[in-house]
Amino acid sequence: MGLRDPMLRNRMIEVTAGGPQSDYPGFTSMAVQSAVDEATRHGGGIVRLDKGVYDAYGPIRLTDRVTLAGAGPETVLRKTDGFKSPFNVDADYGELRAEVADASGFRVGMGLQIFDESQKWGWDESTAVITAVDGNVLRFDRYLERDYRADDGGMATNACPIIEAVDAEQVRVRDLAIDGNKAANEPIGGCRAGGIYLKQARDCRIERVYVRDFNGDGISWQITENISVLHCEVRGCTGSGLHPGAGSHSSQVKDNTCIGNGTAGLFVCWRVQFGEFERNVLEHNAGPGISIGHKDSDNRFAENVIRGNGNGGVYIRPVNAANGANRNKWHRNVIEDNDGFGFFVNAGSMDNELKENLIRDTGAGRQTGDVWLAEGADRFLTSGDA
Numbered sequence: 457m458g459l460r461d462p463m464l465r466n467r468m469i470e471v472t473a474g475g476p477q478s479d480y481p482g483f484t485s486m487a488v489q490s491a492v493d494e495a496t497r498h499g500g501g502i503v504r505l506d507k508g509v510y511d512a513y514g515p516i517r518l519t520d521r522v523t524l525a526g527a528g529p530e531t532v533l534r535k536t537d538g539f540k541s542p543f544n545v546d547a548d549y550g551e552l553r554a555e556v557a558d559a560s561g562f563r564v565g566m567g568l569q570i571f572d573e574s575q576k577w578g579w580d581e582s583t584a585v586i587t588a589v590d591g592n593v594l595r596f597d598r599y600l601e602r603d604y605r606a607d608d609g610g611m612a613t614n615a616c617p618i619i620e621a622v623d624a625e626q627v628r629v630r631d632l633a634i635d636g637n638k639a640a641n642e643p644i645g646g647c648r649a650g651g652i653y654l655k656q657a658r659d660c661r662i663e664r665v666y667v668r669d670f671n672g673d674g675i676s677w678q679i680t681e682n683i684s685v686l687h688c689e690v691r692g693c694t695g696s697g698l699h700p701g702a703g704s705h706s707s708q709v710k711d712n713t714c715i716g717n718g719t720a721g722l723f724v725c726w727r728v729q730f731g732e733f734e735r736n737v738l739e740h741n742a743g744p745g746i747s748i749g750h751k752d753s754d755n756r757f758a759e760n761v762i763r764g765n766g767n768g769g770v771y772i773r774p775v776n777a778a779n780g781a782n783r784n785k786w787h788r789n790v791i792e793d794n795d796g797f798g799f800f801v802n803a804g805s806m807d808n809e810l811k812e813n814l815i816r817d818t819g820a821g822r823q824t825g826d827v828w829l830a831e832g833a834d835r836f837l838t839s840g841d842a
Contacts, residue, residue: 468521469498474506474531485512485533485618486565488524495522505531505632512536514567514585515620515653518627524619526632529666533618533634538641538671540613543570544592547604547612552596556612559592567616568596569644573609575602577645583616615644615671617653625658629665636670638694643671646699646723650676651690658682668692674717678702678725687711694718697741701725709733719743721765724781727751734758742766745794748781749773749805758787762794769794769815769823774802777832781805789813793820796828803832810838 472478473491480491488503488510495501500521507530516533518524539561547554547570554570556562563586570582582604584596594612604610618634621627634651651667654660654677661684667674674690676699677683683704689712690697697714700707702725709731714721721738724731724747738745738760745762748755749772762769769791772781782805791798791813798815801808810827817823829836 469495469501470504471495471501472504472506474508474510478506483508483510485510485514485516488516492516492518492522492524500626507531509534512618513563514565515617518619518621518624518629520624521626523628523630524632525628525630528631529633531632533632535618535635535637535641535670537637538614540611540642543604543606543610543612546606547600547610549601549603550599552599554594554612556592556594559589559594562586562589562594562612562614564588566614568594569613569615569642569649570600570604571611572604575604579647581645581648583648613642615642615649617649617651618670619652621654621657621660623656625660627654627657627660628663630661630663631665633666633668634670635668636693638669638671638692641671643694646673646676646695647678647701650674650699651693652676654678654680654683656680660684661686663687670694673697673699673723674714675699676701677704677707680704680707682706684708685712689713690717691715692717696720696723696743697738699723699725700728700731703727704731705729707731709736711735713737713739714741715739717741720745720747721762722746724748724752724755729754731755733760735760737761738763738765740764744768744771745791746770747773748784750775750779750781752781752784754783756785756787757789758785760789762789762791764822765794768796768800769798770800772799772801772805772833775804777804779804781808783807785809785811786813787811791815792823793818794823796823797825798823799827801827801829801833801836803830806834806836808836810836812839
């Protein structure tokens with residue numbers, strides 16, 4: 457089914473999905489992807505989603521200049537229940553197939569994750585979308601990234617991002633909610649997935665999006681430039697709330713809330729530089745409020761509230777001196793009632809500026825110190841911190 461108005465085919469278009477009167481009826485990720493594909497054929501456009509709960513079998517893949525716009529938090533993309541099976545034959549680098557023991561729960565269009573016990577985190581997982589199920593053979597659309605061994609716990613699951621943009625620019629996601637259904641899904645790592653996942657993306661914006669209960673990171677962006685994450689809420693995910701990483705440059709992360717996630721509220725991964733992180737609330741996460749480390753330099757953290765987190769307010773990871781988290785500015789943040797220290801600074805980082813931060817324990821007895829500096833953490837300049 458296509459657009460009902462043929463006059464829209466020659467300009468930037470608006471396509472709808474969801475209810476029976478929409479261009480692509482159906483409360484499924486398949487209907488949404490069909491609407492996105494229609495916009496893609498026209499060089500971009502707006503895909504508007506009706507209110508309702510959409511069953512997300514696979515990732516909704518966004519492309520250049522496509523905006524995915526819901527009708528607010530009552531537009532919910534909900535991950536369907538998970539399924540997994542070991543594979544019988546090694547799944548090797550560059551293949552587009554895997555032979556599994558039980559293919560009964562897999563279907564065309566479903567997201568796919570492949571790993572083994574030795575290669576299951578970081579960049580070692582492979583992700584794809586299933587294109588065919590032939591008996592017990594799954595065929596999919598992306599080459600495997602590694603050699604995976606059946607005798608090392610090789611596994612296929614339908615864990616996947618809910619929204620994904622890879623090698624794309626000027627993507628927009630706004631005014632919707634994501635329900636990761638974590639209790640019924642397998643985990644997936646933040647380098648390859650998230651409730652929303654961007655990779656090799658440029659000039660993209662995520663705004664007023666609510667991510668809850670994803671079995672992994674809430675919002676992850678890797679190898680990116682000029683990504684804005686604004687006015688979002690990430691709650692109850694098993695990984696980190698927000699995860700910029702892998703050389704992401706000039707991120708704008710402002711006015712977000714990350715509460716009750718399984719690791720860090722904000723995990724600043726490798727080589728995140730020249731970002732602005734302002735007015736975020738990072739609260740009651742199991743890990744630190746902010747974790748930062750390898751070459752994460754020249755960023756600004758201002759007016760954030762970092763409260764009640766499980767492994768310190770700000771945790772600067774250990775690195776060697778050549779790879780420090782250097783020249784970051786920490787201004788006017790409230791850092792209170794975290795386990796351990798307000799700032800826990802391991803060796804290797806230098807030239808951070810701490811200015812006018814409120815670092816305290818309000819009586820909970822959790823935050824036992826303000827700033828702890830390891831030997832080898834040099835030139836941390838403080839002024840006006842309470």
